[in-house]
Amino acid sequence: MLDFKNNSSLTCKASPRSSPVSFKKSLFQLLKSEWQTVKEHNPSIQNGLEMLLCYPGFHALILHRGAHWLYRRNLFLLARLISTLNRFLTGIEIHPGAMIGERVFIAHGLGVVIGETAIVGDGTLIYQGVTLGGTGKEKEKRHPTLGKNVVVGPGAKVLGNIEIGDNVYIGTESVVLRNVPENSLAIGIPARIVYSPFGTEIGLSRELQPDLEAQTIKYLFERIKELEAQIESLKAEVNASSIEIKEDVTRKSNLLIEEFLDGAGI
Structure with a gap:
């Protein structure tokens, strides 16, 4: 029986299997x-x-x-x-x-x-x-x-x-x-x-028998694409937040100017 306790990355359960070595032959x-x-x-x-x-x-x-x-x-x-x-x-x-x-x-x-x-x-x-x-x-x-x-x-x-x-x-x-x-x-x-x-x-x-180099390159390429997508998503979030901040600053500035013009003064 395989013991996967030492490998935290594995979540599958071990199943019993027969002996890997044949003993019946002379x-x-x-x-x-x-x-x-x-x-x-x-x-x-x-x-x-x-x-x-x-x-x-x-x-x-x-x-x-x-x-x-x-x-x-x-x-x-x-x-x-x-x-x-x-x-x-x-x-x-x-x-x-x-x-x-x-x-x-x-x-x-x-x-x-x-x-x-x-x-x-x-x-x-x-x-x-x-x-x-x-x-x-x-x-x-x-x-x-x-x-x-x-x-x-x-x-x-x-x-x-x-x-x-x-x-x-x-x-x-x-x-x-x-x-x-x-x-x-x-x-x-x-x-x-x-x-x-x-x-x-x-x-x-x-x-x-697998082409290990090709599979490794493919895995790295897919991982790079995932990271690029995450970066683009973060950029979009940052840009959206920046626009909201700019709009909020502009709105507050306009409000202060309007209050000053209406006679609130300094």
């Missing part, structure tokens, strides 16, 4: 799913041998599956050794305790860091330079939980024990510190939530 089935995911969503791959030898995101997930399997059986040192080897070979650091769902795709991958208690939902797309880390304030669950079909843009940072809903897009270089509801955008430093009509299936489809 290790072999997960590896097969990853193989198919990379083939489907990376058009530059020429053949299976190239993918097997030359794609660090795929290598990182394979090694993590093995490390996580050992970690769940309390073989912590061996699991950590594999994760260290993973970082050395791929430039991707995934703690063996992190829970990663199926059909997850790490694009490019260099500089990706995923913490021990992080949960990455099925169908998530993670670009290079992403950090799913902690803030140093929590003790137990201290890393984020990502829902299904989340897209985390290059260089984005998702920090702390927060929940990211299904079908969320986190913009490039954004820093997310609060919960994000499903079917929405989170952009900026710190990230602000922008609702969008994505529907319910974003997945890895490039066609449905």
Whole structure:
């Protein structure tokens, strides 16, 4: 269940949802799913041998599956050794305790860091330079939980024990510190939530990934128009008040002149 208490800008109520990570598949089935995911969503791959030898995101997930399997059986040192080897070979650091769902795709991958208690939902797309880390304030669950079909843009940072809903897009270089509801955008430093009509299936489809720059410019343009309208309204009110004051001064001046001419004197 998403907790929106930490985000005063949200008024919607959280609704319960299923776990973002599939637990029913075997290790072999997960590896097969990853193989198919990379083939489907990376058009530059020429053949299976190239993918097997030359794609660090795929290598990182394979090694993590093995490390996580050992970690769940309390073989912590061996699991950590594999994760260290993973970082050395791929430039991707995934703690063996992190829970990663199926059909997850790490694009490019260099500089990706995923913490021990992080949960990455099925169908998530993670670009290079992403950090799913902690803030140093929590003790137990201290890393984020990502829902299904989340897209985390290059260089984005998702920090702390927060929940990211299904079908969320986190913009490039954004820093997310609060919960994000499903079917929405989170952009900026710190990230602000922008609702969008994505529907319910974003997945890895490039066609449905928003043009963040265009949307930001559009939002700023609309905001400028609103402010200009407010300024014009204030000008009209000020002008109306000035006219009333001038008319009142003129009327009082005329009244004083009339009284003087009628003999009231000084």
